[in-house]
Amino acid sequence: MARVFETEPAAYFTVASLLLRWLKNKSREAAGVAAPLLGCSPHKDGRRRKRHACRCPWQFNCPQKIRQNPSSSAGQRFPLSDVIEAQQFDRDLLGRIFDVAGVMEDLEKDTDAHNILKGLAGEVLTTENAREFSSAAKGETLEDTIRTVEGYSDIIVLRHFKSGAAKQAAAAATIPVINAGDGPGQHPTQALLDVYTIQREIGRLDDIKVGLVGDLANGRTVRSLAYLLGKYHGVKLFFVAPDVVKMKDDIKDYLTSKDVEWEETSDLMDVASKCDVVYQTRIQRERFSDRTDLYAEARGKFIVDKHTMSRLQSHAVVLHPLPRLDEITVDVDSDPCAAYFRQAKNGLYIRMALLKLLLKVRCRRAFKS
Numbered sequence: 001m002a003r004v005f006e007t008e009p010a011a012y013f014t015v016a017s018l019l020l021r022w023l024k025n026k027s028r029e030a031a032g033v034a035a036p037l038l039g040c041s042p043h044k045d046g047r048r049r050k051r052h053a054c055r056c057p058w059q060f061n062c063p064q065k066i067r068q069n070p071s072s073s074a075g076q077r078f079p080l081s082d083v084i085e086a087q088q089f090d091r092d093l094l095g096r097i098f099d100v101a102g103v104m105e106d107l108e109k110d111t112d113a114h115n116i117l118k119g120l121a122g123e124v125l126t127t128e129n130a131r132e133f134s135s136a137a138k139g140e141t142l143e144d145t146i147r148t149v150e151g152y153s154d155i156i157v158l159r160h161f162k163s164g165a166a167k168q169a170a171a172a173a174t175i176p177v178i179n180a181g182d183g184p185g186q187h188p189t190q191a192l193l194d195v196y197t198i199q200r201e202i203g204r205l206d207d208i209k210v211g212l213v214g215d216l217a218n219g220r221t222v223r224s225l226a227y228l229l230g231k232y233h234g235v236k237l238f239f240v241a242p243d244v245v246k247m248k249d250d251i252k253d254y255l256t257s258k259d260v261e262w263e264e265t266s267d268l269m270d271v272a273s274k275c276d277v278v279y280q281t282r283i284q285r286e287r288f289s290d291r292t293d294l295y296a297e298a299r300g301k302f303i304v305d306k307h308t309m310s311r312l313q314s315h316a317v318v319l320h321p322l323p324r325l326d327e328i329t330v331d332v333d334s335d336p337c338a339a340y341f342r343q344a345k346n347g348l349y350i351r352m353a354l355l356k357l358l359l360k361v362r363c364r365r366a367f368k369s
Helices: 011-031 063-068 091-109 111-117 142-152 165-172 188-202 220-229 249-257 268-274 292-298 340-368
Strands: 003-006 039-041 049-051 123-126 155-160 177-182 209-213 236-240 261-265 277-280 317-319
Touching: 091 188, 091 340, 142 155, 142 165, 155 165, 155 340, 165 177, 177 188, 188 220, 188 277, 188 317, 188 340, 209 220, 209 268, 220 249, 236 268, 249 261, 317 340
Parallel strands: 003 123, 003 155, 155 177, 209 236, 209 277, 236 261, 277 317
Antiparallel strands: 039 049
């Protein structure tokens, strides 16, 4: 049984449950027999304990089995042991993740696969509001927390209020760490599902125009998305934000270094008419501390409503990382160009793919030792 430890994002419960049960069933199909195979109890740092029966959920792609039957290898190896920031990915790696996500989508849409949710093979250990209710409230360091919880889990999904916390956690961990958002830093899994959605909705990732709207200074999702879009050709980004939350210079400098064209503007209607994607975000009240005057100045300045939608090209879409407040009016939801709920569903497939790939890396490394 694989265990996923999460600090907040509940989406990983369904992801892990659905995926792990299916992989357990597929391992038996791949083996062709009900008898278990020899395998390993893996650890990221290379420690390994042999067992008579492999209890790894990735048994059908387990390195022990691949050695016995090389033709069962799934192909290229996944090069990452953690998912911390968008800069880790290149175009080839993104393509491979999207291919696996497509397989996961087919799985989830399979009528019989819904039975996977019964008798779960995976388990999620979760803590909500860990800043207030865990040992962190007593002064425990993040490193000590990570070293403790990794003893109960196979992978850690971390959301943290501090930028850079995921990288700090990964340095301390001996199992894979997925950054599910670190303050105003990054949210790489959201960016992965955003790019996956753009590919599915628009049909391409090169030669597109994307408008990033809202809180661009504090929005970790737009930062990660800008990093990923910078890996494609012919991309142009429009930054539409109130003055107090404009896109920061580090992202602009990165895009310039990659020869990605970008433009700051306050004309949302003009951007809507030019772009293939309008990516709306909320103004984040929690980032303003006690400066309610600045929050009031920023909120409500750029709203996507039916008038905005009327300016879109016929193939264009509106995305949003959710949750929303009033920056997209609810009467827009029925518009075919409103893709944000389809976008949210794609998060299931991307996270299934990441869990599959990261835990397979862990199994392979343990076998090598």
